[in-house]
Amino acid sequence: MTDAYDALMEFERETGAIAHVAGRLSWDQETMMPRGAAAQRGEEMAAMEGVLHARRSDPRIGAWLATLEAAPEPLGPVQAANLRHIRRSYDRAVKVPARLAAELARVTSVAQGVWAEARAEDDFAAFAPTLSQVLKLKREEGAALADGGDVYDALLQDYEPGATAEQLSAMFGALRPRLKALLDEVRGAPAPARLSGTFDEDAQMRLARDIAKTFGYDLTRGRVDKAVHPFSSGSGNDVRITTRTAADDPFNCLYSTIHEVGHASYEQAVAQDYLFTPLGQGVSMGVHESQSRIYENQIGRSQAFTSYLFGEMTRRFGEIGVPDAEAFYRTVNRVHDGYIRTESDELQYNLHVLLRYDLERALVAKELEVADLEEAWNARFAADFGFAVDRPSNGVLQDVHWSVGLFGYFPTYSLGNVYAGCLHAALRRAEPGLDSALAAGDPSPATGWLRENVQRHGGLFEPRDTIARATGEAPSEGPLMEYLETKFRDLYAL
Template identity: 70%
Template sequence: MTAYDDLMAHTRETQALAQVMGRLGWDQETMMPRGAAPQRGEEMAALEGVLHARRTDPKIGEWLDTIASDTLDDVGRANLRHIRRSYDRSSKVPAALAARIARVTSEAQGTWAEARAEDDFAAFAPTLSEVLSLKREEGQALATGGDVYDAMLQDYEPGTTGAELEAMFGAMRPGLTELRAAVREADAPPKLEGAFDEGAQMKLTRQLARTFGYDMSHGRVDKAVHPFSSGSGLDVRITTRTNEHDPFNCFYSTIHEVGHAAYEQGIDREYLLTPLGSGVSMGVHESQSRIYENQLGRSAAFTGWLYTQMTDAFGDFGVADAETFYRIANRVSDGFIRTEADELQYNLHVLMRFDLERALVSHDLQVQDLEAAWNDRFEADFGFAVDKSSNGVLQDVHWSVGLIGYFPTYSLGNVYAGCLNEALRKAVPAVDEDLAKGDTTAATGWLRSNVQTHGGLFEPREVVKNACGFEPSEAPLMSYLNSKFSAIYRL
């Protein structure tokens, strides 16, 4: 065997163990008994210790020094790029710190859930302070004197910086707030009302998952408090949630998570259990979930088909026709929860979190002041006050599990989705005719061929540029939002 073969064999075993750790995380969110949390924390810490040791094994450095990259093809060079990046980053973080972060964040997830149930941020604040302190320590080790937040971002969106995101989001914010203000002054579509059987919701949501190409022979749909997608390759699982009075919550959470899962299932099987065998970044990942959910799933064409499916499932549910249903499905509504936010206001939720977490990392904001800062910013951005912690600072799981630097990838994913939607509709001009029949294969097939199959072969922005033929920017997204909501609200 060559040095490259040895390196890849080692990497595949490491990737397989990481998948096992991910499955433990899935179980913790869906089926694990609540009382098992302390033991699960020890299990996660033990596995993280094993993974960290494998990722920092000196043999990796020796193999990397031995391999001549000019003897490899594009796939081999891309594997080396990812392995070198992971090795360099992992080697900067002490093993004891990595294990402690795994243990503390596993236990913190349960603490957050309890505090959220009790609407008691003060009960969670000490745990969040500990998580933040550990993540800062990790970020400082990774930054080696550079910007700590930028170092954290590399785990989710390699190659981007906080300053670049600040400029992009700064360009988006005025247009979003201006459009939002105009919409709030206009006549709103009606609300969806009534009760929708939750068993029937789950039956239809599984149909929607299959409609968008989710391979149920390599996946499953379960319920969780916070919908998510987990896994890669041959085992990719999603969760959703139900609300008797809001079936859209279930249906669009499912379509969103199917976007993530379809990305993982669509990656070239030759990359299985290699660094190329999963999504290249969270921004690109989010582009898939958001284009599935919004530009496809909330389009006039697809909602017309969904209207007939809901009529079949629930009977007459009080909506007169498909056009009204489309306007209802895209209604701009006041609300506290990011994951339930309409397409227009969603990015304002993310931009707020981006600013707050940067301030936390830089010590410009202290944890004990976070809830007040959140509430002040929310009222300034949305025009009404947060009523309780579970609708405010405690609504998201991310900070409790140490995902600092993750939030901005949601809006970056929306930007990428705007670019991809523009390119998709030029490449597949009959896409709406298909969607009106509940046929997503042309649209999802284009995304699979141009984005998903490549996995980690290219760098994140390179993936989007190659698919679209132009450098990604916020302009297509803003044009799409203005056109769509101006029509819906007859501005």
């Protein structure tokens, strides 16, 4: 058994290394690649995906797995977890034709550039044919993976193994009415002040890098760059993040950075022994999002930490339009109308996600076609937020996800918020003195607890089990809604 396991893991480590190189191509495309290289990059990505798909579906993996699964000797927990991930990946890979895997990589790489240009021109019609092509390929992939089952559930497994649309819809169905009811309460109360002034964008980036280090991001194994859409890329000892700046809105830069640091810190904290193995990265996108959201919101937007941030902001930028730390806390958490998910306040964020989740399920199920997507988006947005979308870049064109084929990804954002609510409740029980440290600009009691209880394990446990082990309870939406209702009713004196 040992020989088969060693051979399998050597093969997996090589595959993992190649996958890291492919990921670096995607990072480069978002940050540094010249625009004219898009078609060439599409061919490069298709070639890389061809190599990866061939390795992930290699018949030797099936033979090694069969040998190990039939062996009488018991497996240790790390071995068993590795085999669980490899079996899942192999079973999925052999269902997808190599032609389809390569075509998806090529089309989605090119589609990303088409989306970016259409977004800049506010022209959904220019993007629609490409999106239709991506959707057709994803439906084909989902059908191959589902093998007669639910196509959307099959796609969802790439991002949240073990989850089903039925489970998520029940959870989100409980969230949505409480979110809308709380939003209606808040909208009836006076709003906190906004920041005022112009904030030098280079100074924003300097502060963002300093805050990234404050939250534990190791810049000897990472870097911070600018991109249109902030993201985190990589794992192990090369984990990179991006952010963005706007001269009139420093919170966009600072909280995008903290959010991505949550993702990156998770990857940097995974046990080094797991590098290049299936355990060497975050276990799911829902658990990943729990780290970014708890860093950004429950820690970064807390009254204690914002009192520290107020001092840093006034020291670096001078007068910012709010008089004291109390007012600054309210400004940071101000509920405001807006179109953009990534710029949304904490209360309304999940409504943005649930809109996308329902639309993409309908697209995959052929209940909605791309030709009708913009109208469907605008109607749902008006129903949930109470005002109309003004242009496509603020509506159906704002997210990159569908252009790169990430159908099944969006629900993990709200699932991550649910997980973050559970983790925050457990964190507060474990660290009763946390606010004193946060007020001094020291999030390490929180980030250390998360590193120990969630991050270091990587893919060792299944997603829901990862959260249950950390919190002592099965995940539910209750802690998140209790946190939001308590916080915003206090903020708005409701």
